[in-house]
Amino acid sequence: MARIRFENVEKKYANGFHAVKDLNLEIRDKEFLVLLGPSGCGKSTTLNMIAGLEEVSDGSLLFDDELVNYMPPHKRDVAMVFQSYALYPHKSVYDNIAFGLQMRRAPREETDRRVRDAARKLEIEHLLDRRPSQLSGGQRQRVALGRAMVREPAVFLMDEPLSNLDAALRISMRAEIKELHQEMQTTFVYVTHDQAEALTLADRIVVMRDGVVQQIGSPGDIYERPRNTFVASFLGNPPINYIEGQIKVTDDQMVRFVQGELELNFPAETAAKLADCDGLTVLLGIRAEDVEEGSHGGAGAVLTGKVNSVLPVGSDLFLGFELFGNELFFRVGKDIGHASGDEVSLTVDLNRLHVFDKDSGASLIW
Amino acid sequence: MRHLFGYEERSAALFLAPVMLVLMGVAVFPIFYSLYISFFRIKLTRPNRTPFVGLDNYTDLFTNELFWVSVVRTVTFSVVSVTAIAVIALLISLLLNQNFRGRRVLSTILLVPWAIPYVANALMWKWIYDSGYGALNGVLYQLDFIDKYMIWLGDQDKTIFLIANAFVWKEVPLAAILLLVSLKSIPSDLYQAARVDGAGVWQRFIHVTLPAMKPGFMLVMIYETMMAIRHFDLFFILTEGGPGDASHVLSWHIYVETFRNLSFGSGAAMSYVLALVTFALSYVFIRTLGRRI
Amino acid sequence: MSQFSQTNSGGIDYRRRQKVARLLQHLVILLGAAVLTIYALAPVTWLVSSSFQTEAEIVSVPPHWIPEEPTLQNFEAIFSATEEEEITYETRSGQDPASGGYIPSTAKNLIPSMWNSLIVASLVVVLNLLVGVPAAYALAKIRFWGRDASVYFILITRVIPDIALVVPFFLVIRKLGMLDSLGSLVLTYLAVTVPFSVFILVQYFEGLPDELDKAARVDGCSRFQALLRVFLPLSLPSLVAVVLFTFLTSWNEFLLALMFTQTEASQTLPIVLAAFTSDFTISFSFINAAGVLAIVPPVIVAVVFERYIVSGLTAGAVKG
Numbered sequence: 001m002a003r004i005r006f007e008n009v010e011k012k013y014a015n016g017f018h019a020v021k022d023l024n025l026e027i028r029d030k031e032f033l034v035l036l037g038p039s040g041c042g043k044s045t046t047l048n049m050i051a052g053l054e055e056v057s058d059g060s061l062l063f064d065d066e067l068v069n070y071m072p073p074h075k076r077d078v079a080m081v082f083q084s085y086a087l088y089p090h091k092s093v094y095d096n097i098a099f100g101l102q103m104r105r106a107p108r109e110e111t112d113r114r115v116r117d118a119a120r121k122l123e124i125e126h127l128l129d130r131r132p133s134q135l136s137g138g139q140r141q142r143v144a145l146g147r148a149m150v151r152e153p154a155v156f157l158m159d160e161p162l163s164n165l166d167a168a169l170r171i172s173m174r175a176e177i178k179e180l181h182q183e184m185q186t187t188f189v190y191v192t193h194d195q196a197e198a199l200t201l202a203d204r205i206v207v208m209r210d211g212v213v214q215q216i217g218s219p220g221d222i223y224e225r226p227r228n229t230f231v232a233s234f235l236g237n238p239p240i241n242y243i244e245g246q247i248k249v250t251d252d253q254m255v256r257f258v259q260g261e262l263e264l265n266f267p268a269e270t271a272a273k274l275a276d277c278d279g280l281t282v283l284l285g286i287r288a289e290d291v292e293e294g295s296h297g298g299a300g301a302v303l304t305g306k307v308n309s310v311l312p313v314g315s316d317l318f319l320g321f322e323l324f325g326n327e328l329f330f331r332v333g334k335d336i337g338h339a340s341g342d343e344v345s346l347t348v349d350l351n352r353l354h355v356f357d358k359d360s361g362a363s364l365i366w
Numbered sequence: 367m368r369h370l371f372g373y374e375e376r377s378a379a380l381f382l383a384p385v386m387l388v389l390m391g392v393a394v395f396p397i398f399y400s401l402y403i404s405f406f407r408i409k410l411t412r413p414n415r416t417p418f419v420g421l422d423n424y425t426d427l428f429t430n431e432l433f434w435v436s437v438v439r440t441v442t443f444s445v446v447s448v449t450a451i452a453v454i455a456l457l458i459s460l461l462l463n464q465n466f467r468g469r470r471v472l473s474t475i476l477l478v479p480w481a482i483p484y485v486a487n488a489l490m491w492k493w494i495y496d497s498g499y500g501a502l503n504g505v506l507y508q509l510d511f512i513d514k515y516m517i518w519l520g521d522q523d524k525t526i527f528l529i530a531n532a533f534v535w536k537e538v539p540l541a542a543i544l545l546l547v548s549l550k551s552i553p554s555d556l557y558q559a560a561r562v563d564g565a566g567v568w569q570r571f572i573h574v575t576l577p578a579m580k581p582g583f584m585l586v587m588i589y590e591t592m593m594a595i596r597h598f599d600l601f602f603i604l605t606e607g608g609p610g611d612a613s614h615v616l617s618w619h620i621y622v623e624t625f626r627n628l629s630f631g632s633g634a635a636m637s638y639v640l641a642l643v644t645f646a647l648s649y650v651f652i653r654t655l656g657r658r659i
Numbered sequence: 660m661s662q663f664s665q666t667n668s669g670g671i672d673y674r675r676r677q678k679v680a681r682l683l684q685h686l687v688i689l690l691g692a693a694v695l696t697i698y699a700l701a702p703v704t705w706l707v708s709s710s711f712q713t714e715a716e717i718v719s720v721p722p723h724w725i726p727e728e729p730t731l732q733n734f735e736a737i738f739s740a741t742e743e744e745e746i747t748y749e750t751r752s753g754q755d756p757a758s759g760g761y762i763p764s765t766a767k768n769l770i771p772s773m774w775n776s777l778i779v780a781s782l783v784v785v786l787n788l789l790v791g792v793p794a795a796y797a798l799a800k801i802r803f804w805g806r807d808a809s810v811y812f813i814l815i816t817r818v819i820p821d822i823a824l825v826v827p828f829f830l831v832i833r834k835l836g837m838l839d840s841l842g843s844l845v846l847t848y849l850a851v852t853v854p855f856s857v858f859i860l861v862q863y864f865e866g867l868p869d870e871l872d873k874a875a876r877v878d879g880c881s882r883f884q885a886l887l888r889v890f891l892p893l894s895l896p897s898l899v900a901v902v903l904f905t906f907l908t909s910w911n912e913f914l915l916a917l918m919f920t921q922t923e924a925s926q927t928l929p930i931v932l933a934a935f936t937s938d939f940t941i942s943f944s945f946i947n948a949a950g951v952l953a954i955v956p957p958v959i960v961a962v963v964f965e966r967y968i969v970s971g972l973t974a975g976a977v978k979g
Contacts, residue, residue, distance in 0.1 A: 103879030381797035481961035483911035
């Protein structure tokens with residue numbers, strides 16, 4: 001049982017680095033919350049503050065309404081899994097897993113039962129007598145999970161736990177972590193820079209940049225309705241495409257995006273939100289997958305351009321376009337044969353367009 | 367509500383308290399006490415009169431001819447020793463950086479001079495330089511370099527160099543190990559890149575090895591200079607500052623002033639000058655090491 | 660490498676040149692190794708050789724490089740010189756220094772002085788560990804306000820020359836009535852050993868991952884428990900290095916011991932040894948035997964623990 005609340009939390013280091021700025025966040029009980037952002041955005045610092053490994057410089061951090069700003073980590077009921085696993089090299093796997101319980105003076109039989117239980121769940125029973133140095137990366141990862149699991153903590157913290165695994169293992173561990181969360185029924189806070197991990201695992205995602213929260217929301221929210229260009233660009237592969245242009249509100253209440261020859265008509269719902277933006281310079285965002293081959297969309301919904309590059313990625317085909325001086329990438333079916341230099345028309349899904357203010361980068365429609 | 371110092375500061379303070387207490391007691395307090403003493407005329411021969419004399423001990427020092435002699439001797443000894451140490455240690459480190467069988471044995475052998483006590487080192491060289499039966503005379507005589515035994519340490523022109531030789535012999539291993547570390551830290555792709563660019567062995571040494579060793583070299587030079595200007599043991603046992611004032615270095619001068627003339631005030635003043643010189647020298651040293659932790 | 664030069668044009672020529680170069684390299688290495696071995700060992704060998712010579716043999720001109728009649732009498736003299744024997748001017752001049760091998764009255768101090776050295780060195784080692792380990796952990800793993808200042812403070816104390824401490828130490832120790840006691844040596848040796856010990860340990864702790872510290876603390880360790888249960892078991896190599904350096908420094912220290920010791924109650928080995936060298940009546944063979952005794956323990960330590968010493972020197976960068 002644990003709710004965690006950040007109220008106007010600041011973190012400044014002695015060297016003047018301002019790692020987290022005015023953080024307000026409520027983590028709900030039993031939620032799977034993912035902190036997502038590039039390195040240096042303050043997500044690990046935030047996690048460390050929950051653990052008590054970093055002190056809050058200003059503001060309040062509350063666990064279930066209790067102020068814990070100055071509570072050292074060993075007094076908090078949290079468990080943590082690290083990127084490097086941080087297993088104790090001088091202890092056996094068994095002792096690594098049992099250590100947290102021993103430090104909390106759990107009865108010996110209880111400790112033993114829990115360690116074996118966790119080992120069975122993680123399928124590492126046969127490794128209990130080994131030393132960490134004798135394990136593979138994936139096995140170490142499991143031991144690290146086991147060490148956190150046996151504690152049955154109120155909050156389960158994970159700092160990029162999958163980054164050191166190879167790609168295939170990473171996907172299967174993702175599934176296991178998700179199962180673990182369902183089984184343990186505790187609050188999970190998970191730090192990653194990997195958008196795919198965040199989208200698969202999270203109940204809610206917090207996107208951070210330079211110590212500032214950019215957006216908090218469900219994976220669907222974050223992906224479909226990014227609140228600014230940073231969030232829009234950070235998620236999606238290949239990244240979202242931007243075209244700079246003007247908003248034009250016509251006399252008949254139609255709203256268009258205009259850039260030279262190109263004119264795109266916004267659907268009514270979007271248009272309503274942009275009614276006041278006549279003449280504003282904006283960035284139009286089109287996700288790579290929100291186009292279809294062909295010009296069946298008709299006027300006001302079609303992009304035409306010259307193919308610059310063709311990048312097959314196995315399941316799909318990325319087409320690179322040169323358009324108004326920008327290189328744009330779109331994802332099209334792999335059956336379509338195109339070569340560089342071909343003139344291609346794409347129909348844009350107008351309901352999925354994103355419009356950002358050019359100067360501030362803030363979304364004008366979400 | 368706000369704590370000025372959090373859990374981290376409190377535990378760090380607790381962990382550092384013993385070391386700070388010890389260093390305050392045995393290093394910081396004495397060095398300031400020394401400054402205080404240096405403003406008084408303290409002679410143990412008349413313990414009840416210790417007048418305050420201000421900077422007199424310092425001004426006396428700079429008008430004392432023997433002090434300036436000792437400065438010259440110290441500088442000569444240090445320059446000769448440190449140069450020799452740097453050159454020999456460089457050669458040794460280059461040798462030990464090669465891969466060959468017996469390299470481990472050789473680096474163990476190198477530790478022998480490092481490990482033996484300075485007093486034993488002094489005693490050993492005193493015996494080697496001995497005018498009647500020493501090995502130096504023996505070797506040179508058998509090789510026909512000299513036709514009669516020489517009084518080596520009694521020769522004013524040679525003493526300081528002979529003592530420097532004994533000093534160098536003991537200090538070289540440490541310097542070589544440190545230089546070897548900076549050699550080993552040069553990434554091998556740097557050499558490969560230089561090779562691809564067509565650099566020969568000599569050019570690789572000049573353009574890759576030497577520049578990369580510069581910080582290590584600085585560290586060794588400064589450290590060995592600090593060791594040389596304060597060195598005492600060899601002078602005490604080999605020559606006691608003689609013959610005449612040929613090996614009358616600063617540390618010996620301080621010793622004589624303090625413990626033979628029993629003038630603690632001026633002894634303190636002199637050692638303070640030496641300490642200040644060391645501090646000035648070690649500025650780079652401290653900056654380099656400080657940045658590493 | 661070699662395949663490449665073979666497939667290149669003019670392969671044979673290159674192969675030959677490479678062979679010559681490699682041969683030359685081997686030759687240089689061999690020569691260098693020989694010179695280095697002689698340079699490092701010849702003086703010590705000569706000292707050892709002459710410690711096994713009789714007084715008559717040691718004064719031969721030119722010297723005997725290898726003893727013709729090796730003898731243990733010099734060492735026997737040291738180990739048997741323990742009983743109190745009044746040495747007067749008469750007994751001294753009764754022995755001919757040139758042939759009989761005069762054994763000084765201070766010879767009986769040699770073995771007790773080794774004990775003194777051992778006691779002092781051991782105490783200094785223990786104290787170094789006690790104050791050094793927690794300090795190093797704090798400096799390496801705790802990010803606290805004032806950390807950098809503390810690091811610089813310790814580094815500065817490391818470059819204070821020992822000779823600058825002699826005068827104030829002497830006056831304070833005299834005032835405390837601690838002159839001529841082992842305690843005064845232990846205290847003052849802390850000044851020349853602690854900064855270096857802390858330095859070695861900090862470097863080692865820094866090398867251990869921060870996440871290990873975090874894991875321990877999330878697992879329920881206080882700072883002190885994290886040090887005790889996680890870092891201490893992992894830091895054995897650096898602890899060994901600290902023990903070795905501190906021990907050797909104390910065992911070999913001369914200047915401070917010269918100032919603060921007066922009688923056999925506190926005289927350490929270097930002091931007794933130095934006293935021999937200033938007495939012209941003592942035979943060289945005896946002095947040399949004493950010198951060999953002083954050299955043997957530290958050299959054995961250095962050779963046995965070579966790996967730890969080199970890594971410690973590397974970590975600490977420079978012995979203080």
